[in-house]
Amino acid sequence: MSQTVDRALSILPLLAEGPADLGQVADRLGVHKSTALRLLRTLHEHGLVYRQSDQRYRLGARLFALAQEAMENLDVREIAHAHLVRLNEECGHTVHLAVYEENEVLYIDKVESRYPVRMYSRIGKPVAITVAAVAKLLLADLPEHERRALAEKLDYPMYTSRSTPNPAAFLRELDTVREQGWATDLGGHEESINCVAAPIRGADGKVVAAMSVSAPNVVVTADELLTLLPLVRRTADAISGEYSGRTPAELQ
Amino acid sequence: MSQTVDRALSILPLLAEGPADLGQVADRLGVHKSTALRLLRTLHEHGLVYRQSDQRYRLGARLFALAQEAMENLDVREIAHAHLVRLNEECGHTVHLAVYEENEVLYIDKVESRYPVRMYSRIGKPVAITVAAVAKLLLADLPEHERRALAEKLDYPMYTSRSTPNPAAFLRELDTVREQGWATDLGGHEESINCVAAPIRGADGKVVAAMSVSAPNVVVTADELLTLLPLVRRTADAISGEYSGRTPAELQ
DNA sequence: ATGCGTGTTGCACAAAATGCAACGCACCTG
DNA sequence: CAGGTGCGTTGCATTTTGTGCAACACGCAT
Numbered sequence: 001m002s003q004t005v006d007r008a009l010s011i012l013p014l015l016a017e018g019p020a021d022l023g024q025v026a027d028r029l030g031v032h033k034s035t036a037l038r039l040l041r042t043l044h045e046h047g048l049v050y051r052q053s054d055q056r057y058r059l060g061a062r063l064f065a066l067a068q069e070a071m072e073n074l075d076v077r078e079i080a081h082a083h084l085v086r087l088n089e090e091c092g093h094t095v096h097l098a099v100y101e102e103n104e105v106l107y108i109d110k111v112e113s114r115y116p117v118r119m120y121s122r123i124g125k126p127v128a129i130t131v132a133a134v135a136k137l138l139l140a141d142l143p144e145h146e147r148r149a150l151a152e153k154l155d156y157p158m159y160t161s162r163s164t165p166n167p168a169a170f171l172r173e174l175d176t177v178r179e180q181g182w183a184t185d186l187g188g189h190e191e192s193i194n195c196v197a198a199p200i201r202g203a204d205g206k207v208v209a210a211m212s213v214s215a216p217n218v219v220v221t222a223d224e225l226l227t228l229l230p231l232v233r234r235t236a237d238a239i240s241g242e243y244s245g246r247t248p249a250e251l252q
Numbered sequence: 253m254s255q256t257v258d259r260a261l262s263i264l265p266l267l268a269e270g271p272a273d274l275g276q277v278a279d280r281l282g283v284h285k286s287t288a289l290r291l292l293r294t295l296h297e298h299g300l301v302y303r304q305s306d307q308r309y310r311l312g313a314r315l316f317a318l319a320q321e322a323m324e325n326l327d328v329r330e331i332a333h334a335h336l337v338r339l340n341e342e343c344g345h346t347v348h349l350a351v352y353e354e355n356e357v358l359y360i361d362k363v364e365s366r367y368p369v370r371m372y373s374r375i376g377k378p379v380a381i382t383v384a385a386v387a388k389l390l391l392a393d394l395p396e397h398e399r400r401a402l403a404e405k406l407d408y409p410m411y412t413s414r415s416t417p418n419p420a421a422f423l424r425e426l427d428t429v430r431e432q433g434w435a436t437d438l439g440g441h442e443e444s445i446n447c448v449a450a451p452i453r454g455a456d457g458k459v460v461a462a463m464s465v466s467a468p469n470v471v472v473t474a475d476e477l478l479t480l481l482p483l484v485r486r487t488a489d490a491i492s493g494e495y496s497g498r499t500p501a502e503l504q
Numbered sequence: 505a506t507g508c509g510t511g512t513t514g515c516a517c518a519a520a521a522t523g524c525a526a527c528g529c530a531c532c533t534g
Numbered sequence: 535c536a537g538g539t540g541c542g543t544t545g546c547a548t549t550t551t552g553t554g555c556a557a558c559a560c561g562c563a564t
Contacts, residue, residue: 001294003551004521008257009298016321022542032523037543042254046261050497053334055542059322060497064455067319069268070311099313101302106313124316255520256552274511284554289512307511 007031008039012059015049019056067124074099076200076209077108080239084111084211087235091228093215098127099208100138103150105129113215130156130164131188133197134210140178141199141207147174162188182233183210184226192217194225198236203244211236259283260291264311267301271310322497328452328461329360332491336363336463339487343480345467348447350379351460352390355402357381360461367471382408382416383440385449386462392430393451393459399426414440434485435462436478444469446477450488455496463488 007029014020014028026036040057043049047062071077077097084095088111097109105127129135139147151167151174164170177183185195197212213232215225259281266272266280278288292309295301299314329349336347340363349361357379381387391399403419403426416422429435437447449464465484467477 001297002256002260002290004254004256005260005291005294006297008254008260009294009300012298012318013321016318016325018325023540033542034524034544035522038253038521039257042257042261045253045258046264048261050494052331052494058326058497059318061455062497063315063322064319064497066264066268066311067315068456070313070315074313101313102299104299104313106317108313108316124313124318124320126317275509285511286513286555287553290552 004039007035008043011036011039011043012048012063015057015059019052019054019058021056025057071108074108076239076243079243080200080209080211081109083235083239083242084109087111087211087213087231088114090231091213093213093219093225093228096134096212096214098132098134098138098210098212100135100142103153105132105135105138108209113219128157128159128189130154130170131159131185132212133183133185133195134212136174136177136183136185137197137199137210138207140174140183147171159189160187160191162186164188182229184222185212186222187217194222196225196229196232198229198233199240200236200243201240208243209239211239256291259287260295263288263291263295264300267309267311271304271306271308273308277309323454326495328491328495331495332452332461332463333361335487335491335494336361339363339463339465339483340366342483343465345465345471345477345480348386348464348466350384350386350390350462350464352387352394355405357384357387357390365467365471367467380409380411380441382406382422383411383437384464385435385437385447386464388426388429388435388437389449389451389462390459392426392435399423411441412439412443414438416440434481437464438474439469446474448477448481448484450481450485451492452488452495453492455498460495461491463491 010029011025014025020028022033022036022040025040026033029036029039040049044051044057044060047060049057050060051057076099080097084097088095092114094113095111096107098105098107107123107125107127110123127135129139139150142150148171151170154167154170156164156166156170158165164173181199183197185193185197187194193214193216195212195214197210199207200209200211202208211232213225213228262281263277266277272280274285274288274292277292278285281288281291292301296303296309296312299312299317301309302312303309328351332349336349340347344366346365347363348359350357350359352358359375359377359379362375379387381391391402394402400423403422406419406422408416408418408422410417416425433451435449437445437449439446445466445468447464447466449462451459452461452463454460463484465477465480
C-alpha cells in the first residue's frame with residue numbers, strides 16, 4: 001500500500017506506549033532519524049502528535065478529539081449506556097459492552113465493579129477473542145465461511161487450563177453459544193474470573209454488540225454469577241429493543 | 253512536509269464529519285480516486301478507518317484504543333514537575349501537586365519554599381480533605397451524587413476556627429470553587445498558613461490534578477498571596493495544555 | 505443488452521521520500 | 535574552558551515510491 005503513510009501510522013501505537021524521542025522512534029521504525037523527523041513533523045501538523053517540553057513526542061489532543069467522534073458514530077453505545085449503569089447498580093459487578101470490528105472484538109463501554117476487587121480491562125482494548133464471553137457471541141453470529149476462516153487464523157493462547165485450545169474446539173463452542181443465545185467465560189482468561197454475556201441485536205436480528213457481567217471468584221462463585229443470567233439477558237433484550245426502534249426509551 | 257502522509261491524515265477529520273465513499277474522499281482531497289484508494293487502504297490496515305457494510309468508510313474503533321492507551325500512560329506528575337519548579341522560582345513559596353484517589357486527596361509532588369519558614373507536608377500523605385484548597389478543587393469536579401455521598405461520609409475536624417464545620421458548608425464551598433475555577437485555604441488548616449490553588453484538566457475537561465502555592469502569614473499576608481492567583485492559574489493552564497496534548501495554536 | 509456509477513488494477517513517468525553527511529547546539533567532564 | 539558526547543536539524547543527490555491515467559470489473563437500473 002503506501003510505505004510512507006504506513007510508517008507514519010506505525011508511530012502512533014508506538015507513542016501510545018509512552019513518550020519517545022526522535023532516536024527511539026527512528027530505531028523502532030527502522031528508518032533514518034531524518035526520515036522519522038519528517039514523519040513526526042507531519043503528524044504534529046495534524047495535531048496527532050504533541051511535543052512536550054522535554055522535546056519528546058507523545059500522542060496529541062487531536063487524536064483524542066477524533067477518538068471521541070469515532071465513538072459518537074457508534075450509537076449502540078449511547079443507547080446501551082444507561083442500561084449498563086442500571087445493571088451495575090443492581091448486581092454491583094463490572095459490566096462490559098463490546099463490538100466486533102475487523103477481526104477484533106473491542107470493549108466500547110464499561111461500568112466498574114462496586115466491589116474493591118476489580119478486573120483489569122480498558123475501553124478500546126482488543127478482547128482475548130478466543131475466550132471472552134462477549135467475543136463468542138459476536139463471532140457466533142458471523143456467516144459460516146467468515147467464522148471458519150477467522151477461527152483458523154486466530155492464535156489460541158492458553159491463558160489458563162480452561163482456555164479454548166484450538167479452532168475445532170472454538171467452532172464447537174460458537175455453535176453452542178449460537179444455539180443457546182448466551183455465553184460464559186469460566187476462568188478461561190484469568191483463572192479466578194468468570195463472565196456471563198448476552199447478545200444485543202439490531203432490527204434485522206443480527207448481533208451488533210454483546211454485553212457481559214464479570215466477577216472474580218473471591219466475590220461470587222461461578223454458580224452464583226450464573227443466577228444473574230436472566231437479568232443480563234433481560235438487559236440485553238431491552239437494549240436490543242431500543243436499538244432496533246421497537247421500544248422507545250420513554251416507555252420503559 | 254510529507255505530502256503523502258499529509259493527504260492521508262487529512263482523511264481522518266473528513267471522515268469524522270460522517271461516513272464517505274471513495275469518490276467523495278478523492279474529491280475533497282483533490283486527488284485521483286486510485287490515490288485515495290491506496291491511502292484509505294493504508295489507514296484501514298492500521299485500523300484507523302473502518303469499512304462499513306455499505307462500502308463507505310468511517311473512523312475505526314482502533315482510534316479509541318490508541319487514545320485510551322495514551323491517556324493511561326500519561327503521568328501528570330512528570331509533565332507538571334518542570335512547571336512547578338518554574339513557579340517556585342518565580343514566587344519562592346512552597347508549591348504542591350495533588351490528585352484525588354479512592355476518597356482521598358494525596359500530594360504527589362512538592363517543591364519546597366525558598367524561605368526559611370516552611371510548611372509541613374509530605375509527598376504521598378493524605379491531605380486534610382475538608383479544608384485544603386487542592387482538595388476543594390478535586391472534589392468540586394466529582395459527579396454530584398458522588399460528591400454528596402463523600403461529603404456526608406467525611407469527618408470535619410476543627411483544625412482552626414476557620415475550618416469547614418460540616419457537610420452543608422463544605423458542599424456550598426465546593427459549588428463556589430467549581431463556579432470560580434480556583435480555590436483558597438485561608439488559615440483553615442493551620443492558623444498561620446494560606447494557600448491558593450488552581451485545577452489541572454485533561455483533554456476531556458475533567459480535573460485530573462490540582463496545584464497550590466502555600467505560604468505562612470509571617471512571610472506574606474493572605475492578600476499578597478492572592479495576587480499570585482493569576483500566575484498560579486496560568487501555570488495550571490500550561491500544565492493542562494501539555495497534559496492534554498494541545499498544540500500551542502489550539503491553546504488560545 | 506446498454507449505459508451509468510461504482511471501486512479496482514497495472515503501468516510509465518515524475519515527483520516525492522529517503523539516507524547520508526555535515527552542522528548547530530546544549531550539556532557534561534576532565 | 536577546551537574538548538567531547540548526544541541530541542535534533544538541514545541541504546542535497548539518489549532512486550525509491552507515489553501518482554494519475556486509462557482500462558477493466560462489477561452491480562444496478564433502464
